[in-house]
Amino acid sequence: MAERIRILIVDDEVRFLQTLAQRLSLRDFDVTPFSDGRDAVEAARQQTFDIALLDLKMPGMAGEQVLAALKAEHPEMEIVILTGHGSIDSAVDATRSGAYRYLQKPCETDTLMNVLRDAYQHRVQRKLEVSEERMNSLLGSAVGESALSILRRLKEIAGEK
Ligand SMILES: [Mg+2]
Numbered sequence: 001m002a003e004r005i006r007i008l009i010v011d012d013e014v015r016f017l018q019t020l021a022q023r024l025s026l027r028d029f030d031v032t033p034f035s036d037g038r039d040a041v042e043a044a045r046q047q048t049f050d051i052a053l054l055d056l057k058m059p060g061m062a063g064e065q066v067l068a069a070l071k072a073e074h075p076e077m078e079i080v081i082l083t084g085h086g087s088i089d090s091a092v093d094a095t096r097s098g099a100y101r102y103l104q105k106p107c108e109t110d111t112l113m114n115v116l117r118d119a120y121q122h123r124v125q126r127k128l129e130v131s132e133e134r135m136n137s138l139l140g141s142a143v144g145e146s147a148l149s150i151l152r153r154l155k156e157i158a159g160e161k
Contacts, residue, residue, distance in 0.1 A: 004030040005120055005151055006048060010040040010066055011055035011082075016105075020053075023109055027148055029116075037061030041069045049077055051119050054099075056083040056090060064097065071098040076126065078119040082107060113147035120151055124158040 007029045011017040014035050021033040032049070034040040038061045040052070052070055056063035067079055081094045084105040091102040100119045103112065125135045138157055139150065 003155060004028055005116075005155060006030045006050050007032070007116070008040055008044060008049040008052040009033045009054075010037055010052065010058070010063070011035065012058040013055070027109075027113065028152075037063065037066035040066060041073075044070055044074060044077070049074075050123055051116060052077055052079045053116075054079060054081050056081060056094070057085045064093070067094060067097050067099055076123065078123045080115055080119055082112070110147075117147040117151050117154075120154055124154050127158060 005028075007024060009017060009021055009024070009031060011020070011033075012035050017033050017035055021031045025031050032043060032047075034043065037058055041061070044052070052066075054063045054066055058066075061069075063081065063083065067081070070077055070079060075098075078100045079098065081091075081099050081102045082105060083090070083103075086102070086104040094102050100122060101115050103115060121135060125132060128135075130138070139153060
């Protein structure tokens, strides 16, 4: 079996964080949850993450600061914002700061899975330096496949360990 996709989750709402971590672990992600942004930034210096899923409103280090720190230190990491305090302004700011996508809570698991699949595909495309067209042909006909099975194939294509 291919290695699992490594995801860093940062949210100060501990119960939400645990539920989300559990949901993604069940879908075969290698999940590292943190309720404090500073700890997450530190952890990312010690190990590689494919994707980070970030809350914005947090005490201590705010999500915007975590986003800036992670992007500065790990430009290849894809970052998805998942916030309950969304606004068009914060979405624009986050995207300008390098976030791949911006989602609002509550978010259906299927929607989240599709965005994580797209984010990971984007990472693999950049890593292999191929076009979206080439990526799609490498993936073959993905019609009817679940986000999870596409993620597994992307992991194999990337040869990421
Ligand atoms: Mg929060």
